[in-house]
Amino acid sequence: xxxxxxxxxxxVANLVPVLFGIxxxxxxxxxxxxxxxxxxxxxxxxxxxxxxxxxxTLGLDRPLLEQYWMFLKGAMTGSFGxxxxxxxxVGELLLDRTGASLMLVGLTAVFCAALSIPLGIWxxxxxxxxxxxxxxxxFTLGFALPAFLVGIVLIxxxxxxxxxAPIGGYGTGVASxxxxxxxxxxxxxxxxxxxxxxxxxxxxxxxxxxxxxTIARLKGISESRILLRHVLRNAIGPVAVVFGINLAFLVGGxxxxxxxxxxxxxxxxxxxxVSTRDYPVVQAVALVxxxxxVLVNLLTDVVHGLLDPxxxxxxxx
Amino acid sequence: xxxxxxSPARRTPRTRSTAALGGLLTLALTLSACGGxxxxxxxxxxxxxxxxxxxxxxxxxxxxxxxxPIQASANESIWLDQNIYARLxxxxxxxxxIVPDLxxxxxxxxxxxxxxxxxxxxxxxxxxxxxxxxDAKWSIERARAGEDSAWGFLITPVTDITATDDQTLTxxxxxxxxxxxxxxxxxxxxxxxxxxVEADKDFxxxxxxxxxxxxxxxxxAQSNLVLTRNDNYWGPKPKIKTVxxxxxxxxxxxxxxxxxxxxxVIENPAGNVLKQIQANPKLRxxxxxxxxxxxxxxxxxxxxxxxxxxxxxxxxxxxxGRMNTLxxxxxxxxxxxxxxxxxxxxxxxxxxxxQDLAKAKQLLADAGYPDGFTIPLIAVSADAAGQAQAVVxxxxxxxxxxxxxxxxxxxxxxxxxxxxxxxxxxxxYWTNDxxxxxxxxxxxxxxxxxxxxxxxxxxxxxxxxLVNQARSETDTTKRADLYAQIQTAIAxxxxxxxxxxxxxxxxxxxxxxxxxxxxxxxxxxxxLTLTVEGH
Numbered sequence: 001x002x003x004x005x006x007x008x009x010x011x012v013a014n015l016v017p018v019l020f021g022i023x024x025x026x027x028x029x030x031x032x033x034x035x036x037x038x039x040x041x042x043x044x045x046x047x048x049x050x051x052x053x054x055x056x057t058l059g060l061d062r063p064l065l066e067q068y069w070m071f072l073k074g075a076m077t078g079s080f081g082x083x084x085x086x087x088x089x090v091g092e093l094l095l096d097r098t099g100a101s102l103m104l105v106g107l108t109a110v111f112c113a114a115l116s117i118p119l120g121i122w123x124x125x126x127x128x129x130x131x132x133x134x135x136x137x138x139f140t141l142g143f144a145l146p147a148f149l150v151g152i153v154l155i156x157x158x159x160x161x162x163x164x165a166p167i168g169g170y171g172t173g174v175a176s177x178x179x180x181x182x183x184x185x186x187x188x189x190x191x192x193x194x195x196x197x198x199x200x201x202x203x204x205x206x207x208x209x210x211x212x213x214t215i216a217r218l219k220g221i222s223e224s225r226i227l228l229r230h231v232l233r234n235a236i237g238p239v240a241v242v243f244g245i246n247l248a249f250l251v252g253g254x255x256x257x258x259x260x261x262x263x264x265x266x267x268x269x270x271x272x273x274v275s276t277r278d279y280p281v282v283q284a285v286a287l288v289x290x291x292x293x294v295l296v297n298l299l300t301d302v303v304h305g306l307l308d309p310x311x312x313x314x315x316x317x
Numbered sequence: 318x319x320x321x322x323x324s325p326a327r328r329t330p331r332t333r334s335t336a337a338l339g340g341l342l343t344l345a346l347t348l349s350a351c352g353g354x355x356x357x358x359x360x361x362x363x364x365x366x367x368x369x370x371x372x373x374x375x376x377x378x379x380x381x382x383x384x385x386p387i388q389a390s391a392n393e394s395i396w397l398d399q400n401i402y403a404r405l406x407x408x409x410x411x412x413x414x415i416v417p418d419l420x421x422x423x424x425x426x427x428x429x430x431x432x433x434x435x436x437x438x439x440x441x442x443x444x445x446x447x448x449x450x451x452d453a454k455w456s457i458e459r460a461r462a463g464e465d466s467a468w469g470f471l472i473t474p475v476t477d478i479t480a481t482d483d484q485t486l487t488x489x490x491x492x493x494x495x496x497x498x499x500x501x502x503x504x505x506x507x508x509x510x511x512x513x514v515e516a517d518k519d520f521x522x523x524x525x526x527x528x529x530x531x532x533x534x535x536x537x538a539q540s541n542l543v544l545t546r547n548d549n550y551w552g553p554k555p556k557i558k559t560v561x562x563x564x565x566x567x568x569x570x571x572x573x574x575x576x577x578x579x580x581x582v583i584e585n586p587a588g589n590v591l592k593q594i595q596a597n598p599k600l601r602x603x604x605x606x607x608x609x610x611x612x613x614x615x616x617x618x619x620x621x622x623x624x625x626x627x628x629x630x631x632x633x634x635x636x637x638g639r640m641n642t643l644x645x646x647x648x649x650x651x652x653x654x655x656x657x658x659x660x661x662x663x664x665x666x667x668x669x670x671x672q673d674l675a676k677a678k679q680l681l682a683d684a685g686y687p688d689g690f691t692i693p694l695i696a697v698s699a700d701a702a703g704q705a706q707a708v709v710x711x712x713x714x715x716x717x718x719x720x721x722x723x724x725x726x727x728x729x730x731x732x733x734x735x736x737x738x739x740x741x742x743x744x745x746y747w748t749n750d751x752x753x754x755x756x757x758x759x760x761x762x763x764x765x766x767x768x769x770x771x772x773x774x775x776x777x778x779x780x781x782x783l784v785n786q787a788r789s790e791t792d793t794t795k796r797a798d799l800y801a802q803i804q805t806a807i808a809x810x811x812x813x814x815x816x817x818x819x820x821x822x823x824x825x826x827x828x829x830x831x832x833x834x835x836x837x838x839x840x841x842x843x844x845l846t847l848t849v850e851g852h
Contacts, residue, residue: 035729043390044747047767087383088522152569160577167577168570169563262565264540277729
């Protein structure tokens with residue numbers, strides 16, 4: 001067990017340079033892109049004098065390295081400065097926006113599980129059947145369609161034609177938030193689930209062919225009990241890894257979906273901040289999203305290790 | 318002294334669309350007045366409330382940046398400021414006249430150096446505290462000389478502001494300054510409750526209020542805000558009780574939300590779906606006269622644009638009518654001067670530029686470029702109308718041998734590339750913040766001003782002198798003449814070519830009666846009178 005603990009701690013230690021790199025790259029990329037925050041703030045009223053005043057106030061006239069150092073120092077103490085556009089502390093903006101994004105990702109995960117577990121097992125058990133064929137077609141479609149298109153189709157069908165769900169915004173109160181998040185979460189969950197269904201199907205098939213399943217059947221254990229108790233538990237491991245890897249892509253998806261559905265989350269904050277060159281906000285959101293992705297990857301490894309002791313033990317393979 | 322600086326000679330007949338809208342408004346008011354007895358507004362004590370639904374839901378494309386009037390830069394914030402804060406004076410709905418707001422009368426001394434404002438008796442902020450001349454003094458000082466204010470440059474001749482008593486405010490100037498009333502009507506010079514703002518540094522981030530017809534009752538992370546009727550407002554009570562503003566950045570989603578009835582009014586429906594919206598009997602497209610002027614800049618720092626004949630040749634080669642058809646489906650007007658359409662001192666008599674390819678070729682030959690040349694044109698990638706304009710420029714200039722290389726960038730990048738003036742021609746636009754042309758004249762025609770004549774780096778001492786003279790001239794007839802000269806000078810010297818007067822675009826449900834934006838873009842007057850029906 002000792003080796004597995006070391007493995008995880010070294011992974012954690014690796015995060016520091018990864019996050020450092022991400023902040024440096026996002027900082028530099030942002031400043032390499034032309035476009036002046038002062039221009040954005042002044043708009044039509046741009047004059048060189050006014051712009052110089054704004055740059056001085058914002059500290060943009062300082063050397064790049066110094067600006068980066070200020071950002072790092074702030075980030076380490078949890079202070080990300082003040083948004084150029086909103087004139088509010090970035091930390092406050094992040095707190096305001098994180099809830100909506102987390103709720104969206106959470107609801108998406110619930111939908112994913114609800115869609116993919118029954119469909120994946122069904123497709124495996126009734127191989128070549130209608131559900132199996134349908135999920136294959138959906139897999140191709142779901143993976144090929146861009147999120148904004150899926151979103152707009154869902155809005156048209158469920159929002160406008162059927163009138164079942166609100167088509168945008170966030171509402172007030174948790175119940176209302178959840179109602180408003182149904183369509184956006186579905187938009188994310190549909191392509192995501194297609195991947196999970198296929199991977200659950202193949203791992204279930206592998207397990208179904210394993211000797212212990214045959215033995216269980218010979219013992220006279222009911223088929224449903226075998227599926228739930230024995231097959232699912234063993235088949236879900238590889239799927240968890242697929243889930244973890246794709247969760248990172250989900251973060252990218254939320255950026256698009258939050259804009260289509262006007263959800264006040266981190267993604268829509270990021271898009272607005274990039275187009276207005278609101279440097280402190282972009283840097284902070286990039287860091288938060290990077291931390292999220294890195295943590296998910298770490299958790300995926302840990303979970304995978306727990307589910308498959310051979311990986312945790314590493315050397316004993 | 319009449320509280321008007323409009324020149325009667327400059328008044329022009331209203332356009333047909335405006336008249337039709339006025340008719341619709343009257344019809345709506347009559348109809349809603351007839352049906353008023355049966356509405357559910359009985360609990361509401363305000364007289365004349367005839368809106369059967371008491372909330373208007375508005376979807377904007379751009380988030381509110383801040384509700385502090387001296388810091389706001391997004392139009393969408395500025396327009397809301399005007400519903401929340403009252404000023405000493407305000408602009409009328411036509412965008413051409415100054416009319417009373419908190420001050421119901423004012424005197425201007427014979428030498429034009431002293432303005433004395435008298436506050437309306439009994440005016441109150443939304444919290445019920447009285448508005449005093451001291452509040453006005455403090456607010457104007459804050460906008461004029463405050464550390465965070467970007468607007469001091471408008472009223473530099475102001476030397477002293479004194480609150481003589483609770484209801485009298487005196488403003489002294491070093492030289493006559495014709496745009497003073499127009500400047501004070503601007504959102505930045507809103508009268509704020511001094512004590513409340515000073516007591517809470519987060520005043521503008523929570524639920525700010527002033528003495529306007531509405532107050533903010535909910536402000537949620539710049540994603541939506543709720544305005545509620547201010548019952549202490551001095552003027553006519555709005556017929557609706559609440560305005561909910563949501564931010565929906567995606568063009569398609571905004572339209573879908575309107576189609577689904579989730580919102581009542583959306584701003585900036587995409588230009589290419591206007592016909593489709595109009596085909597839906599439940600929806601309506603409104604195009605309001607605006608102060609927007611689209612132009613292409615011809616910066617003198619890019620060769621051979623330093624040659625005036627080349628600039629004139631480019632202008633003569635353009636077919637602005639065709640450009641308007643392609644870019645705005647004919648919904649804009651061809652620009653005849655760089656002043657906004659129908660604004661104060663806009664030169665109505667200035668001729669519309671006409672395409673004349675023979676003249677263009679001759680000018681180009683005279684300038685020494687009989688075979689033309691190649692030049693970049695910087696355009697904004699997400700702007701469909703601007704892209705169409707750029708394509709027409711490329712096509713028309715090809716006819717006289719000039720090869721245009723269209724380079725499209727995202728907005729921030731495009732402006733960054735245009736600013737130095739060395740990277741070729743550029744697509745730009747202007748909108749006014751005040752009704753007086755001093756602002757646009759300073760930015761566009763004063764080569765000595767900070768904006769380098771819209772970054773064209775064109776400079777003409779005589780025209781700069783005209784701009785300064787026009788600002789201090791208080792005789793409206795003489796001012797009109799000075800501004801006509803300035804507009805002619807730009808038309809002749811062509812540092813930039815005004816292309817189109819584009820309207821403000823809104824789409825709304827037919828159940829909304831009377832939504833209207835003024836040429837400055839604000840809709841505070843229409844929110845006082847509009848009604849919303851059940852749908």
